[in-house]
Structures are given as C-alpha cells and as structure tokens.
Amino acid sequence: MASDTFEKVVALCKRRGFVYPGSDIYGGLKGFWDYGPLGVELKNNIKRAWWQDTVYARDDVIGVDAAIIMNPKVWKASGHTEAFTDPLVECKKCHKRFRADQKEEINGHERKEHGGKGDWTEPKRFNLLTEVYLGTTEPKQKAYLRGEVTQGVFVNFQNIVSSARVKIPFGVAQIGKAFRNEITPGNFTYRSREFEQMELEFFINPDKKEAERIFKYWKKERFDWYVGLGMDKAKLRFREHGDDERAHYARAAEDIEYKAPFGWSEFEGIHDRGDWDLSRHNLTYKDPDGDEEYIPWVIETSGGVDRSAFFFLLDGYHEDRDRVVLKLHPRLAPYKVAVFPLVANKPELVKKAREIYDSLKGSFPITWDERGNIGKRYFAQDETGTPWCVTTDYQTLEDNTVTVRDRDTTKQKRVKLEELADYFRDNLS
Numbered sequence: 001m002a003s004d005t006f007e008k009v010v011a012l013c014k015r016r017g018f019v020y021p022g023s024d025i026y027g028g029l030k031g032f033w034d035y036g037p038l039g040v041e042l043k044n045n046i047k048r049a050w051w052q053d054t055v056y057a058r059d060d061v062i063g064v065d066a067a068i069i070m071n072p073k074v075w076k077a078s079g080h081t082e083a084f085t086d087p088l089v090e091c092k093k094c095h096k097r098f099r100a101d102q103k104e105e106i107n108g109h110e111r112k113e114h115g116g117k118g119d120w121t122e123p124k125r126f127n128l129l130t131e132v133y134l135g136t137t138e139p140k141q142k143a144y145l146r147g148e149v150t151q152g153v154f155v156n157f158q159n160i161v162s163s164a165r166v167k168i169p170f171g172v173a174q175i176g177k178a179f180r181n182e183i184t185p186g187n188f189t190y191r192s193r194e195f196e197q198m199e200l201e202f203f204i205n206p207d208k209k210e211a212e213r214i215f216k217y218w219k220k221e222r223f224d225w226y227v228g229l230g231m232d233k234a235k236l237r238f239r240e241h242g243d244d245e246r247a248h249y250a251r252a253a254e255d256i257e258y259k260a261p262f263g264w265s266e267f268e269g270i271h272d273r274g275d276w277d278l279s280r281h282n283l284t285y286k287d288p289d290g291d292e293e294y295i296p297w298v299i300e301t302s303g304g305v306d307r308s309a310f311f312f313l314l315d316g317y318h319e320d321r322d323r324v325v326l327k328l329h330p331r332l333a334p335y336k337v338a339v340f341p342l343v344a345n346k347p348e349l350v351k352k353a354r355e356i357y358d359s360l361k362g363s364f365p366i367t368w369d370e371r372g373n374i375g376k377r378y379f380a381q382d383e384t385g386t387p388w389c390v391t392t393d394y395q396t397l398e399d400n401t402v403t404v405r406d407r408d409t410t411k412q413k414r415v416k417l418e419e420l421a422d423y424f425r426d427n428l429s
C-alpha cells in the first residue's frame, strides 16, 4: 500500500460523502465522525451482511437490541468501573497525554517535539467509561454510556432463555453504539470516542475442550467472512494477546488485524470470556430437558463496524492509470448500479434511461447521472465503488439492450432489458 493511501482515502471520504469530521462547522470534536450519504450505505451494508450471515443463515443465533444506558450496577458487576482502564502518561515538558502502552506514538512525540528526549510522569490508570447524568433534580443520577455492547446481552440472558426457546449451545447477536473516553483518538475513525460494534456472544457448556473448539471455529468463521467480502488475505493476520494485555474478563483473546498504513491494527477480537460475566451477574442456565443447572461459558466475537468500514475502504482503494477505483464487494458497495443516458440532450434517450432506472429502483440501491460525458461519469462511479454502469444508447431504442460496464475490468457487454435485474442479482451474491 502506497504511503499516502491513508491521506487519499480520508480526502476521498470527505469529497464524495463517506465520512465527515463530526460537528465540522464548529471545528469538529476529537474522536467523533459523521457518515455521509455514501458512508451510511457502506456501514449499513456491512451491518446487514453481518446480520444476514451471523443470524439469518444459522439456526443457533438470535438477536437483541439493548439500551445504550444501563443501570450503573451492571458496570460495577462486570468489573468495568474498576478495570476498564488504560494506562496514561503525561509529557512533563508539554503536558500532552498518551497511552503508556502505545510506544510508537510516545517515541514519535519525543522525536518530533523534544529532540528525542522524553520526560514522562508515572503511568496512571484512566477509566474509559463515559459518564452521563440523568434526571432534572440535584443530585442527578450518574450513569454511563456503554463501553461495550456486550453487557446488554448478559443482563438479558434470563429473559432470552425463557422467551426464545434456545438451548445451549446458542449465540446472541447485537449491533450497536459503544462509547469510550479514549485518551488518544486518532488515525481517522480508527480510534473514535463513539463507534459501533457488531458482536456475538456464543454460550457453551463449561468445558475447556469445548471452549477451545468453539474458539477455533469462530476464529476461522470471522477471518473467512472478511476474506469472503473481498479483503486481501495477505493483509490480514491473527494476533494472540499476551498474559499482560488481556482484558479483565478474557481467558483467551486473539485479534484479527489489518495491515493499515499506520501498522498492523486490530479491528475484531475473538474472546473466551469463560463464565466471567454470567457469574458476576449471578446468572445460571437450567437445561430444559434435564435438571442440570450451571453457568455457561461464553465465546465472543467483537467486531468494529467503523474500523472494518475504514479497512474495506483502504483495501478497496486502487489507482489504475488515471482512474481511482474503490473495489468494494458488490454486497458492500453503496450503489450497486448507475444508470445514464448516453447523452443528456436527447429526450428519447433520457426517457428510456429513466424507465430503466425506475424499473430497477425498487430492487437495488441505484443512482442516476447525466452530467458531463460518459467517461467522466464512469470515473465518478468507479471512485465510489459502483460495480456496474448501465448506459442507454440509440441501439437500446431499437433492440431493448443496454451496455453494462464492469467497474473492475472496465469491460462492457450488451444485456437484454428483460434480463438486467437477474444479471445484477446473480452477481450480487
């Protein structure tokens, strides 16, 4: 990946409406981002694909959508008020703060700002939970914006078991916002203070061998999922957490990392949480077909929607001579099809193209373009990842065929109008 790809992708995101700095007209707010018209489609497509493949395609996973703010007792029981911390150090020379475990950033700061010599405070633990205050009368009730979506599943464990006819092993999926008061937000959306997670909590028998088997199974499933959606396998790897870096709840943890321009970076974690959460919440499971009562163990897959959206963009970004192409998998592309008349000043072509546009609109996210010449329109669609462009020309008026141009190969072929929708449908899976 070229060293300036990061800057180019960030600029493309703003120029074409994928991601804007949050509160942009007021100078932004560190760690907060807004998704534009194309970004919201990309993100929704990632979430939809995840839900489709994790919930609908399986018989053993169901979903929930829990509240962002929960009773603070949840965070006390889960250990987050005490242990959800990062070590913070402060530069004594300029009072800038860093995470003590991010050695590269600390070294970079010393090099750039202080001629390679640092003078740092001792590391202090800093809690990542974001506080909120509820109610109108003082003293207001202190609560937290959730630091991970996970706990919403655990606190509903009994409700789920008694209402949803599930039997161990089974999984509960959830997608939603999480908030962390990060010390050093940065690298675009990579480290934000507000972000979305797509998580699966998979409940299993409390057995070491079973935990190892299921852990291995989900590791492979999740890695293959990203590859199946087009991520370059050579830019993906697993990294196992050492004993000193595992989160307070984890018995084992491995990250899926992407080779980003700023180094190998985690965007999903596979965690063996054991019985940590359910036992902290005093919850047990009773087998409906027997008398056995026990605390299940949990294997978790915890992916970041924003980090994966960013990595899909980085991975898809290609320069091909004078064109920029976002090679997003068709399932993820914001628009699947762009429709245009060959020229905009021939009413009969525009009318026919409009009819085609209207006939496809109910089935696919599609876009219309009649600005500039056809070459410019192709380039504009390539840059936002639209896999196919449909052009209506004079031949269309005679034989009801259109040209379909492929984003990645730039090859064009003629397709009959009555076969058009099936052509895209076949290529979208």
Ligand code: ATP
Pocket (backbone or CB within 6 Å): 148, 180, 182, 189, 190, 191, 192, 193, 194, 195, 196, 197, 266, 267, 268, 269, 302, 303, 304, 305, 306, 307, 308
């Ligand atoms: P890091 O070590 O980078 O701080 P983490 O190990 O604390 O991340 P987890 O608690 O395992 O992250 O969270 C699961 C996933 O949630 C991450 O893999 C990532 O995709 C996403 N995530 C976590 N923190 C952030 C953040 N600040 N901004 C964006 N996404 C995040």
